[in-house]
Amino acid sequence: MLKCVVIDDDEQSRKILEHFIGLTSFLDCTAVFSSGTEALSYLLQSPVDVLYVDIDMPGLSGIELVKALPQPPVTIFTTSHTNFALAAFELDAADYLVKPIDFARFTRSAAKISERIRNKTVNESGDSDDFFVKVNNKMVRLSAADIWFIEGLSDYVLIHTEQRQYVVDTTLKSIEDKLPDDRFVRVHRSYIVNISRIESIEDNEIIIKGKEIPISRTYQQDFFRKIRKL
Structure with a gap:
């Protein structure tokens, strides 16, 4: 979970952002x-991951607030005006939401910031095991280690895990790029498998969780090269 703080002098705007979060x-x-x-005093004592802050507020503006923080969190500026965009992005804002904010735009912004934070974490720790996928209207965190195999269908992919299956509106290639290369391998134009979940291999077929997955000729060489590393 990413910890968020909302700062806005308009009560209705605060309620909308709270609801969307x-x-x-x-x-x-x-x-x-x-x-x-008020927010500055809190933020100096309680670090958070994401800041939703209105730019044009009486007293301390949103831009002044962010400048006053020694290490600002990922910041999304909200405003009723568009003429603050340049100033916002000069502070490396993750996004700039113009009011009234609808949920679709908020969701796209949330996906962007989750990816930004994940990439930052990966760069700092070298840990690329977790990633987010969009399932219906939610971004769901998945651990690569929990995935058995991934099946590409016509317009989406089906991620099979021990707990459940996730229908994700994306491409197999996009998922493949997020997975650890030493633990996952493409075996067919429609399948990626977790090497550690393979139960057996026979007659160019892999058995995982009772599922027979074909190994196509195109991917045979790379697959067996990785298998020999086990």
């Missing part, structure tokens, strides 16, 4: 403030 599985609203001054 509550609908997003990987976001958690930990505090809400109506002024930048």
Whole structure:
């Protein structure tokens, strides 16, 4: 979960953002403030992951608030005006949401910031085991280790895990690029498998969880090269 703080002098805007955050599985609203001054005191003592902050507020503006933080979190500026965009992005803002904010735009922004934070974590720790996928209207965190195999269908992919199956509106290639190369291998134009989940191999077929998965000639060489590493 990514800890979020909402700062806006308009009550209706605060409620909308709180509601949208509550609908997003990987976001958690930990505090809400109506002024930048109150928020600054909190943020200096309580680090968070994501900041939703209105730019044009009385007293301490959103831009002044972010400048006052020694290490600002990932910041999304919200505003009723478009003329602050340049100033916002000069502060390396992750996004700039113009009011009234609808849920579709909020969701796209949330996906962007989750990817940004994940990439930052990967770069700092070298851990690329977890990633997010969009399932219906939610971004769901998956651990690569939990995946048995991935099946590409006509317009989406089916991710098979021990707990359940996830229908994801993406391509097999996009998923493949996110997986650890030393643990997953493409064996067919429609299948990627977790090497550690293979139960047996016979007659150019892999058995995983009772499922017979074909090994196509195109991918045979790479597959058996990786198998020999086990």
